[in-house]
Amino acid sequence: MNVLLIGSGGREHALAWKLAASPMLTKLYAAPGNPGIAREAEIVALDVNDHVAVAAFCKDKAIDLVVVGPEAPLVAGLGDELRAAGIRVFGPSAKAAQLEGSKGFTKDLCRKYNIPTAAYERFGNAADARAYVEKMGAPIVVKADGLAAGKGVTVAMTLDEALDAVDACFEGGFGAAGAEVVIEEFLTGEEASFFCLCDGKTALPFGTAQDHKRVGEGDTGPNTGGMGAYSPAPVMTPELIERTMREIIEPTMRGMAEMGMPFSGVLFAGLMINEKGPQLIEYNVRFGDPECQVLMMRLKDDLLVLLNAVADGQLSHMSARWRDEAALTVVMASKGYPGTPMKGTIIRGLDKAPEGVEIFHAGTAEEDGEIVAAGGRVLNVTATGRTVTEAQRKAYEAVDVIDWPEGFCRRDIGWRAVEREQE
Template sequence: MKVLLVGSGGREHALAWKIAQSPLLTALHAVPGSDAIGELATCHDGSVSDIDGLVELARKIEADLVVVGPENPLCDGLADRLRQAGIATFGPSGLAARLEASKAYAKDFYARHKVPSAGYGTFSDAAEAKAFLDRVEPPYVLKADGLAAGKGVVILDDRAEAEAEIDAFLSGKFGKASKTLVIEEFMAGEEVSIFALCDGETVLYCGAAQDHKRVGEGDTGPNTGGMGAYSPAPIATPELIDTAMKTIVEPVARGLAAEGHPFQGVLFAGLMVTKDGPKVVEFNIRFGDPECQVLMMRIDSDLLPYLLATATGALGEMPPITWSPDPAITVVLAANGYPGDYRKGSVIKGVTEANRMEGVQVFEAGTGRNARGERIAAGGRVLNVTASGETLHYAVERAYAAIDQIDWPEGFCRRDIAWRALRTH
């Protein structure tokens, strides 16, 4: 099989690493890819926003399957265009992708299909939004309606600060993404991510993980795109997973199909485990980043047939995915200053040595190579140091031992990834 992978980050590096292990694979291509992905695939120049160019490339290389990593091209209708060209595609249609592209649409969808979630209001007028704060208890949860790279959520205890953020959001803090604002009731509990493949009809469980969104240890500081993740998460018991699949994931898949937008790809349910059971925080329409990295480390099955079955409507013929019993953890090494301003171009040493360690795989999220061939930082989240082990303790020890092999003074990481799980063991 010839596969074209769309994307360039750590998630896509992890997908490339897993897909490359398949005996079904004859050629792996990536656009735009990265220097790290280029060690596994043939990379092609291009942009994930150039829908015409991506379709043309898929035709040119005669791709049997296109796997779309990031959300933006899916929300822009890439999967629709590829399917119109007769190319099997792992990723939902643009209309199904609204589940992630618009939080206002998603909240209305949950309400229509009785999917448990927080109470909410949707606003484009600041005065109306501020008045709605009278109806909810602090902390106040403010969300940009559109895509904001994982940073469009603010949780505040102070009423005056919340009102100031309302003004900032609606004045364009996140550009078009925050022209509309969703305010939600705060849900107390612990978050967990559940993943499921869906071919438009069949829904197949594809793992659970827990990530750390805040930049600081102890889950403090501003939200980021994710500073680390681990799987399995103790809170994701078989009973919880069964409840979440039956009351949340499967109803969402059925609802999309019933409304004429059958979903083909991976449904990523971000859930809050409350005293009343799991409720939706949000749905994403692609693998999580960095959750994908730990899932790829733990999947024992050949992933490629599942991606193809999802794209071609044959998921009902597939057996359940098999998993390694060994836990996995990924720790994000980010550039100093992230999620604010950060500098690119600093040299990173020691990644090769880290990759030689038992049970360790470093996925490269935002790296490049300089004129001397040295690995350099080229983004905010730069490396995903991923490790597995017989126990979570061993996996954590391996990951941080690998980080200690990496020489990059211009970067930082959290040293407490998986702290909730370690606390209960």
């Protein structure tokens, strides 16, 4: 099979690494790619926002499947336009991608189909939103409705913080994404990431992980796109997985089909686990980043076979098998992140990682034969081990041989699982 992978981050490098191992693969192309992905795929200079150009490339190269990594092209309707041209796609339609593209859409779906989630209200102007925040008090959660590259959510512990977040949305801090705001009840508990492959009819559980959103150790500081992750998430017991499928995923699949927008692709449920059970924080319509990296390290099966079954609507015949080991990834970010990261700094020592550790490129470029930082989150140092503790040790050993003074990482990724293992 000829496959085109869309995207340029650590998630896409992990997908490229796993797809490249498939005996079914004839040729893997990637657009726009990165220097790490270039080791697994042929990089093509395609503007992924030019859907006509992407379709023309697919026709020219006899592409059998397009795998769309990030959310923005899905929300923009790339999947629809490729399917209309007769090209098979892994990823949802633009209508189905509203599950990530509009937080208000997802909250309304939850209300309609009795899916457990935080109480909420939606606002189209700052005055009403501010009045609601003042009435409800803090802690409270303020979310820009649209896509904001993982940065449109404020978990406000004080009233001033919440009011500032409302103002930031309506004053254009998140562009069009902040034109509407969702304000939610603050939930307590333990967060987990739960994934399902979906073909519009069938949902196949596809692994669990735990992300670390805050930039600082001990889960302090501002939210980021994710500073590290591990899989599996111990909090997601077989009983909780079964409840999540029954109470959250299956009603979502049913509701989307009833509304004429069946969901096909990967459904990523961000969950809060507490005494009430699993509650939905948000949906994403693509693999998590950096959760994808740990899932790909643990997946036993041929990823291409599974994605193909999704595109064909044949998921009911499939299963997914996982290695017993834990996997853990540490995000190395450029100093300044999640604000203004330093760019263009040289990274050395990437070839010195111990055996069994994969370094996925997330925000890199190549200049004059050197790998340089080209984004905020730059590298995903990913290891497996018999336990999370062992995977954590191996990952940090690899971090310590990377020569990049302008980079930083959290040193406590996996701390919850490590504490459990030491009990």
